[in-house]
Amino acid sequence: MDDDPALSAARIAARCEPQVNRLTRQIVAEQASAIPGLAVLPARLRDVEMAASVRHGFRLFLRFAQGGDAADRDLRVFRERAAQRMTDGVPLATLLSAYLLAYRSMWRALCAAALPGEEYGLRLLGELMFQTLEWVTGAVSEAYLGQAALAGRGEALRAVAGALLTGQAADDVAARHGVSLEPGYRVLHLAISPDGASPVEVRRRLRTVQAALDRRAGEPVMTRFGPEGGHALLPLRLPSPDDRLPRRLAEAEVRVHIGLSVAERRADVPAAAGQATRIAEVARAAGRPEGLYELGDVLLDYHLSAPGASGARLAGLLDVLDSSLLETLDAYFAADFDRRATARALNVHPNTVDNRLARVSALIGADLRASRGILLVGAALTARRLGG
Incomplete structure (x- = not known):
């Protein structure tokens, strides 16, 4: 039997080191199958982030078991991941179960690596595991509950924002939640490009947007x-x-059109919110790139997108045209009325462009060689693109 349990423990730990990656994959798969709620998480979160946490924890323990130091900075990964799991909607009980399962699997690996005569070393490893498990679960719980407290503050701000945006009396709601109201606000509508993201990925996107706004303002934003x-x-x-x-959000893979309007008074917030929403929607419908837009940036499109009989009739002006004529019109306006550039874009002869434009003029009764015809057809194209 080994006379030095610490030396024996270090030898067992060293034998496990080459197996860390394989055991990590095994542990993550076991977590997904054994713990309700983990299997439905996005694959990237489960197979990359959670795997990284398991791998870090395994290597940290093996280093500790071989006489290395364990410092508070080593727990930073666990704290960060715990805060992320809270905002991802993973319950704390589920998260702690995942850690306990990982440590149980680690213990099995240590037992399998132990040789006859190393029983005291294995017992020492068991004591060290309980010690590190206490550190890790304590750090995880503290970070998770701290993030939950921040989320509670966020809920309070959202409640006040909801009252302002819907025109309710916000003073009582703000007082109840300890939120100070401002005389007026810039109202932003952020239209995030839909792409079928999972609920967890959506929450992460919104968290990214909130963090960007908070950094920009230097304070929590409603x-x-x-x-x-x-x-x-x-x-x-x-x-x-x-x-x-929007550039910083794009760098974080959040594609967004932002409409901006101003409410000089709190009572103006609902109207400003409606205008900001329409600005963002018009910018996106008009094919503008992701970015921040005010009314002056989309004024013509905003005006032409107004509901009503005239808007529908204007958009319907082009219904008599077939697809080739509509394509030619779009290319002609995109080329700033350069017929040769239009021909190159369509891969046709310039005379074909002339013939098609003449056909358009005859069908809709508007001369594309005159300013009035150009204005009318340009407005009709815009109204059609915006849905009339």
């Missing part, structure tokens, strides 16, 4: 979001956002 975006209220005392906001 928001009310759904799966495809929503509204944010920025106090007028803060600088107006610019194109850096």
Whole structure:
């Protein structure tokens, strides 16, 4: 029997080191099958982030078991992941079960690696596992509950934002939640491009948007979001956002059209929110790139997208045209009325473009060689693109 349990424990741990990656994959698969709720998480979260946590924990323990130091900084990964799992909607009990299962699998691996005569070393490893499990679960629980407290504050801000956006008396709601109201706000509508993301990925996107807004403002921003975006209220005392906001979101793989309007008074917030929503929707429908838009940036499109009989009739002006004529018109306007550039875009002869444009003029009764005809057809194209 080994006379030095610490030396024996270190030898057992060293034998397990080459198996860390294989055991990590095995543990993650076992977690997904044994713990309700983990199997439905996105594969990237489960197979990358959770696997990274297991791998880090395994290597940290093996280093500790071989006489290495364990510092508070080693727990940073567990704290960060715990906060993320809270915002991903993973219950704390589920998260702790995953850690306990991982440690149980680690213990089996240590037992399998132990040789006859190393019983005291294995017993020492068991004691070390309980010690590290206490550190890890303590750090995880603290970070998770801390993030939950922040989320509670976020719920309070969302409640006040909801009251302002719907025109309710917000003073009582704000007082109840300890939120200070501003005289006026810049109202943003963020229209996030839909792409069939999972609920967890949607929550992460919205968390990214919220974090970007908070950093831009230097303080928590009142928001009310759904799966495809929503509204944010920025106090007028803060600088107006610019194109850096959508650029930073794009870098985080969040594609967004942002409409911006101003409510000089709190009572104006619902109207400003409606205008900001329409600005963002018009910018996206008109094919504008992701970015931040104010009314002046989309004024013509905004006007032509107004509901009513005239808008529908204007859009319907082009219903008599077949697909080749509509394609030619789109290319002609995109080329800024350059017939040769239009021909190159369509891969046809310039004379074909002339013939098609003449056919358009005859069918709709508008001369495309005159300014009035150009204005009418351009407006009709825009109204049609925006859905009339």
